[in-house]
Each structure stands twice: as structure tokens, then as C-alpha cells.
Amino acid sequence: MKRVIxxxxxxxxxxxxxxxxxxxxxDIRDSVIVQCEQMLQLDGQAxxxxxxxxxxxxxxxxxxxxCFIYHDELDAITDQYHLLQASLKSGDQTTFEQSVYLLQSLxxxxxxxxxxxxxxxx
Amino acid sequence: xxxxxxxxxxxxxxxxxxxxxxxxxxxxxxxxxxxLMGKRQLGELQPTELVxxxxxxxxxxxxxxxxxxxxxxxxxxxxxxxGFELLISNISLRSRGFRQFVSGRPxxxxxxxxxxxxxxxxxxxxxxxxxxxLRAQGVFDLQKVQYAxxxxxxxxxxxxxxxxxxxxxxxxxxxxxxxNPPVVLISDGKIQTACLDYCALDxxxxxxxxxxxxxxxxQVFLLTxxxxxxxxxxxxxx
Numbered sequence: 001m002k003r004v005i006x007x008x009x010x011x012x013x014x015x016x017x018x019x020x021x022x023x024x025x026x027d028i029r030d031s032v033i034v035q036c037e038q039m040l041q042l043d044g045q046a047x048x049x050x051x052x053x054x055x056x057x058x059x060x061x062x063x064x065x066x067c068f069i070y071h072d073e074l075d076a077i078t079d080q081y082h083l084l085q086a087s088l089k090s091g092d093q094t095t096f097e098q099s100v101y102l103l104q105s106l107x108x109x110x111x112x113x114x115x116x117x118x119x120x121x122x
Numbered sequence: 123x124x125x126x127x128x129x130x131x132x133x134x135x136x137x138x139x140x141x142x143x144x145x146x147x148x149x150x151x152x153x154x155x156x157x158l159m160g161k162r163q164l165g166e167l168q169p170t171e172l173v174x175x176x177x178x179x180x181x182x183x184x185x186x187x188x189x190x191x192x193x194x195x196x197x198x199x200x201x202x203x204x205g206f207e208l209l210i211s212n213i214s215l216r217s218r219g220f221r222q223f224v225s226g227r228p229x230x231x232x233x234x235x236x237x238x239x240x241x242x243x244x245x246x247x248x249x250x251x252x253x254x255x256l257r258a259q260g261v262f263d264l265q266k267v268q269y270a271x272x273x274x275x276x277x278x279x280x281x282x283x284x285x286x287x288x289x290x291x292x293x294x295x296x297x298x299x300x301x302n303p304p305v306v307l308i309s310d311g312k313i314q315t316a317c318l319d320y321c322a323l324d325x326x327x328x329x330x331x332x333x334x335x336x337x338x339x340x341q342v343f344l345l346t347x348x349x350x351x352x353x354x355x356x357x358x359x360x
Contacts (some may be wrong), residue, residue, distance in 0.1 A: 004212055005159050007205045014198055025166035 021068050022114045028061055029111040036100045039084070048088055055081040069110065077106050140189050148182045151197050155204040159211075168225045168274060174207045225274040232270035235283075245272045256280060302349030311340040311358070321347055331355070 035054045042050055042085040058081050062074050080103045113120060155178065159171070167175065178200050185196035214221040231252060233240045243250060252270070255278035261267060269281040291298045305317045307328065318324065332339060335355055347353040 003208055006206045007201070009156055010201050011205045014201060017194075066192060068192050068194045070192065070195075083153075 003111060017068075022111075024064070025069075025111050025114045028065070029107040032058075032107045033104055039100050040097070048085075051084050051088055052082075055085060057060050069114075073106075073110055073113075077103065077110070138291055141186060144189070144193060145186045147193060148196055151200055152178060152182050152202050155200050158209055160202050170207060170210055170224055174203050177203055228271045228273050228279075230269060231278070232264065232267045234269075235265040235267055237264065241272075247272060253277065304346040304348040304354065306344065307347050307353070308339065308342045308345035310344075311342055313339070321349075321351075322349070323351070327351075 032054075035050075038050060039047060039054070058078065062078065065074055080099050083099045084096060085104070087093075087099060156182060159174070181196055181199045181203075185191045185193050210224060214224055229241050229245050231238055231245065231247065237249065237252070242249070250257070253264075255261070256267065256270065259278070259280050261280055261282060266282050266286045267280055268283045271279045273279055305320060306314055307317050307321070307323070308314070313325070313328065318328070331345070332342070335357075337355075337357055341356045341358050342355060344356040346354060
């Protein structure tokens with residue numbers, strides 16, 4: 001009985017952790033979508049500062065997300081942030097806008113992958 | 123060029139250290155999960171236990187060899203599988219029908235020296251497999267087997283005909299007293315307190331024995347004692 005109670009406790013912790021993970025990724029996705037909309041409205045130094053802040057914020061999230069999400073997926077998003085910074089420096093507006101949309105799409109995909117949907121389970 | 127090599131070397135070292143830590147953590151998780159499954163797991167495996175053991179070993183290997191895979195992706199499936207195993211074994215303990223569904227049931231394959239071919243086919247044993255199992259138990263003649271049963275673990279239990287069974291004191295009508303097997307009281311100069319309690323002995327008795335044998339506690343390699351307080355002592359060499 002002791003074992004059953006122990007494993008039940010562990011499984012409950014896992015379920016709670018999974019639910020928390022979904023909520024955490026959803027919150028990040030929402031905040032990144034807002035960030036992306038802001039990026040498309042700003043310009044000049046304000047935009048550069050905003051993108052730098054957003055990149056730093058993402059780097060902080062990565063340390064937590066890395067505990068339960070494949071690192072390759074996180075690396076792909078980090079690369080997009082770096083591409084945003086690089087395209088801003090080079091003044092390549094087209095690449096910048098493409099990266100913003102791609103970033104939104106990657107975050108959305110990341111969130112969708114966390115959900116217990118049939119396509120993810122099967 | 124040199125700084126680049128230095129950075130590369132550092133990153134490589136970090137990756138190796140990560141793998142080292144992951145391997146250690148997963149080792150602890152796997153040991154913990156096997157302990158949770160119970161000691162039965164370490165002996166003969168039931169079909170469900172075999173499946174779980176194979177799955178755990180495979181899952182544990184993934185995060186160790188791939189650092190881009192989160193540790194939780196290894197730990198969570200292991201814990202979930204152990205959870206299911208414990209659930210299944212608990213239901214099996216309570217329900218005979220469920221136990222038979224999951225683990226199968228023992229099947230008689232030889233009855234009074236006759237091989238039951240249908241039963242043998244059911245357990246997918248060839249006659250060679252059966253004969254091999256019999257030989258492993260010292261039985262070389264089918265006619266001397268009263269019953270042979272294939273257990274749920276795949277082992278074959280054999281009951282030989284009464285003429286082939288060893289002659290026992292019970293058969294001779296003699297009543298012998300059961301004697302407790304010897305237990306270890308001193309191992310490599312250290313007293314096994316639990317065994318001392320088990321034999322209802324104390325250190326006074328032990329000191330008297332050591333005095334009789336003329337040796338110190340630290341000089342004793344092994345001291346065993348049985349239910350009649352008859353002891354055997356082996357002193358350390360050199």
C-alpha cells in the first residue's frame with residue numbers, strides 16, 4: 001500500500017507539472033504574440049531596444065522551458081530572435097517581418113505540441 | 123585559433139559533464155523505480171514486468187545519449203510505467219480473473235508420463251524445449267514424470283512419480299525436529315546485531331565464546347550459530 005501511495009503521489013506531481021507546463025507555454029506564447037505586434041509598430045532605436053529586451057526575456061524563459069521541451073525546438077526560436085536582431089542591424093525590413101511572423105508561428109506550434117490533442121497522443 | 127580550440131574544448135567538457143550528471147540522475151531514478159516495483163521484479167519476471175523492464179532500460183538510455191532531450195522526458199515515462207505496473211499488480215492481487223488475463227495461468231504439459239501435445243502447443247513449447255527443461259531438473263525419462271507444469275513465468279515445475287522421489291524421514295515415519303539454519307553473528311570482525319536478536323543471544327554469550335576460542339572480535343572472519351547454539355568460527359588469516 002505504501003508503494004501505491006508513493007507512486008500515486010508521484011503521478012499526481014507529474015500531472016500537476018504537465019498542466020503547469022501547458023499554462024506556462026501558453027502564457028509565453030501570448031506574451032510573444034503581443035511582443036511581435038509591438039515590433040511591427042515600432043521603429044528606430046525604440047525597436048532595437050525592444051527586440052533586445054524581448055530576446056533577453058526569451059533567454060530567461062529558455063532555462064525553464066528546457067526542463068520539459070526538446071532543446072532543438074527552443075534553439076529554433078532563439079535563432080529567430082537572433083535573426084531579428086541581425087536583420088535590424090542590417091536594415092533588412094523584409095527579413096525582419098518574416099522573422100516576426102515565423103516567431104509567432106513557432107511559438108504557436110510549440111504550444112500546440114504541449115496540448116494533449118489526439119494528433120499529439122497518437 | 124587557440125582561443126577557439128579552448129572554447130570548443132570547454133563546450134565539449136560541459137557536454138560530457140552534462141551526460142555524466144544525467145547518467146547519474148537516471149541511475150537513481152531507475153533504481154528507485156525498480157525498488158518501487160518490489161523485490162519480485164528482481165526474481166522471475168511476469169510478462170508485464172518483462173515489458174516494463176525492457177521499456178525502462180530503453181527510455182533511460184535516450185536522455186543519457188541525447189543531451190538535447192530534457193531529463194523529464196526520461197524520468198516521466200519511467201515513473202508513469204512504474205505507476206501502471208504497480209496498478210496492474212495491485213489489481214492482479216485482488217482479482218484472479220484479471221491476474222489470469224495479464225499473466226496467464228499455469229498449464230499442465232505432462233500428466234502421468236504422457237505429454238499433452240495440445241497444452242504444449244498452447245504454451246508454444248516444442249518437445250525439445252520441454253525435454254531441455256526436464257533435463258535441467260535432473261529428469262531424463264518422461265515416464266518418471268507424474269506432472270509437469272509450465273508456470274506463468276515460463277519455468278517448468280516437475281513432480282516426479284512417487285517411486286522416483288527422494289526417501290524422506292516423513293516416509294520412514296520418523297519425526298525429526300526442525301532445526302533453524304545457521305545465521306551469521308560476526309562477519310569480518312563486525313557483530314550482526316539483528317542476527318543476535320534473531321537467535322535470542324546477547325553480547326555476554328558472544329564474549330564468552332570469543333574467550334573460549336581465545337580470540338578478539340577483530341580477529342574473527344566468520345562466526346555462525348544455529349538454533350541449538352552450536353557455533354562455527356573461522357579466524358582471520360595472517
